[in-house]
Amino acid sequence: MSSAIPSEVVQKTExxxxxxxxxxxxxxxxxxxxxxxLYDLFILLYVTPTIGKLFFPTTNPTLSLAAxxxxxxxxxxxxxxxxxxxxSYADKHGRKNAMTVAxxxxxxxxxxxxxxxxxxQIGFFAAFLFLLLRLVQGIFVGGVVASTHTIGTETAPPxxxxxMSGLIGGGGAxxxxxxxxIVFTVVSALFPGEAFDSWGWxxxxxxxxxxxxxxxxxxxxxxxxxxxxxxxxKKNSKQKIVQQKPVKSLFTTYSxxxxxxxxxxxxxxxxxxxxxxxxxxxxxxxNKVSSSTLSGVLIAASIATIISALIAGHLSEIFGRKKxxxxxxxxxxxxxxxxxxxxxxxxxxxSIYFYVICLVLLGNAAYAPVLIFLNERFPxxxxxxxTGLSWNMGFAVGGMMPTFxxxxxxxxxxxxxxxxYFTIVIYLIYIIGSVIIPETRGRLQ
Numbered sequence: 001m002s003s004a005i006p007s008e009v010v011q012k013t014e015x016x017x018x019x020x021x022x023x024x025x026x027x028x029x030x031x032x033x034x035x036x037x038l039y040d041l042f043i044l045l046y047v048t049p050t051i052g053k054l055f056f057p058t059t060n061p062t063l064s065l066a067a068x069x070x071x072x073x074x075x076x077x078x079x080x081x082x083x084x085x086x087x088s089y090a091d092k093h094g095r096k097n098a099m100t101v102a103x104x105x106x107x108x109x110x111x112x113x114x115x116x117x118x119x120x121q122i123g124f125f126a127a128f129l130f131l132l133l134r135l136v137q138g139i140f141v142g143g144v145v146a147s148t149h150t151i152g153t154e155t156a157p158p159x160x161x162x163x164m165s166g167l168i169g170g171g172g173a174x175x176x177x178x179x180x181x182i183v184f185t186v187v188s189a190l191f192p193g194e195a196f197d198s199w200g201w202x203x204x205x206x207x208x209x210x211x212x213x214x215x216x217x218x219x220x221x222x223x224x225x226x227x228x229x230x231x232x233x234k235k236n237s238k239q240k241i242v243q244q245k246p247v248k249s250l251f252t253t254y255s256x257x258x259x260x261x262x263x264x265x266x267x268x269x270x271x272x273x274x275x276x277x278x279x280x281x282x283x284x285x286x287n288k289v290s291s292s293t294l295s296g297v298l299i300a301a302s303i304a305t306i307i308s309a310l311i312a313g314h315l316s317e318i319f320g321r322k323k324x325x326x327x328x329x330x331x332x333x334x335x336x337x338x339x340x341x342x343x344x345x346x347x348x349x350x351s352i353y354f355y356v357i358c359l360v361l362l363g364n365a366a367y368a369p370v371l372i373f374l375n376e377r378f379p380x381x382x383x384x385x386x387t388g389l390s391w392n393m394g395f396a397v398g399g400m401m402p403t404f405x406x407x408x409x410x411x412x413x414x415x416x417x418x419x420x421y422f423t424i425v426i427y428l429i430y431i432i433g434s435v436i437i438p439e440t441r442g443r444l445q
């Protein structure tokens with residue numbers, strides 16, 4: 001399989017000059033946009049046992065968990081559509097407006113979940129409404145990826161692009177998880193026990209509107225991406241540039257690029273969802289930790305996520321994307337199975353903290369350089385679409401892994417070993433992809 005990419009992607013060009021204010025604004029917008037998108041994810045993960053009982057009740061708790069994860073996977077399947085819609089708009093009309101609409105849409109749809117009736121109230125039509133809203137939300141989330149995953153790295157100076165990749169992808173994820181952990185700590189304290197199953201989970205979703213409000217506040221000072229603005233100037237001055245329909249071009253001219261990208265993105269996405277994404281449920285159903293211990297561990301894991309992503313992202317700027325992918329792949333194929341089996345047998349709170357942090361450090365390092373790698377694989381004229389679709393298609397597969405793990409396990413006791421087998425296979429594919437891909441560092445056109 002060839003990994004050759006069109007010549008316009010690989011040639012090096014000088015980055016436009018940007019002010020410090022513009023870079024700070026773009027960084028804040030991308031970081032907050034992605035963090036509040038991940039905030040929605042962690043809200044659902046933190047209330048998974050409650051949602052399972054209220055919207056997908058069964059006599060088998062493993063099936064209830066699988067149903068909730070399946071509802072999440074359904075959202076992931078809609079994200080590529082969102083990236084196609086918002087990515088095409090961002091490539092044609094600019095990143096800023098696409099980002100604003102997408103993030104406000106995510107915030108509002110998250111808050112609406114808190115208004116949904118449950119199965120005890122209206123029967124199984126409640127599950128249908130829950131799934132329908134997840135589909136709508138998935139379109140907006142896909143739009144967030146297409147815009148936040150380009151404007152930050154396009155604005156950053158070349159020497160900081162790897163760090164920016166880790167900051168947006170991993171830092172945003174860590175902040176989103178940290179915000180959700182803090183909210184979960186506060187809400188579970190205000191609504192203890194049965195009160196959380198009655199109203200606490202609703203309050204968790206209501207807080208999603210904060211992301212929309214914060215986004216509107218930050219975006220007031222946001223300037224357009226300098227690379228996109230430069231492309232637009234050339235078009236307006238009638239200089240010769242390639243005119244492309246982003247989605248069509250991605251699946252024709254760049255189809256092989258997209259295919260090879262997915263080998264890396266699926267590995268990074270699976271690593272994320274099977275560590276940071278799955279740990280809240282794992283600690284609940286396998287380790288059976290208390291709410292206070294869970295909150296503390298998840299806050300520590302969120303901090304570790306940010307640190308891991310920043311380090312891995314910046315290392316990719318020093319040593320290259322390809323080398324970092326290879327090293328991380330080898331570490332994960334060995335480390336993740338070991339630490340998950342160890343976590344399942346952990347007998348003390350301190351050992352739980354240790355194994356969770358190790359899992360998160362490895363899992364989140366895997367996708368930290370992915371963002372800038374994807375940006376470097378596409379020209380400015382289709383970058384939002386190409387990056388968004390590559391990311392969301394890969395993460396859609398990765399996001400279904402918790403569902404597959406819970407269904408394949410059959411029982412709670414089998415989850416740790418099932419995780420071991422899944423992570424080994426996933427990271428072997430990731431390593432193969434790392435061998436195939438070209439080095440892209442410094443090739444953001």
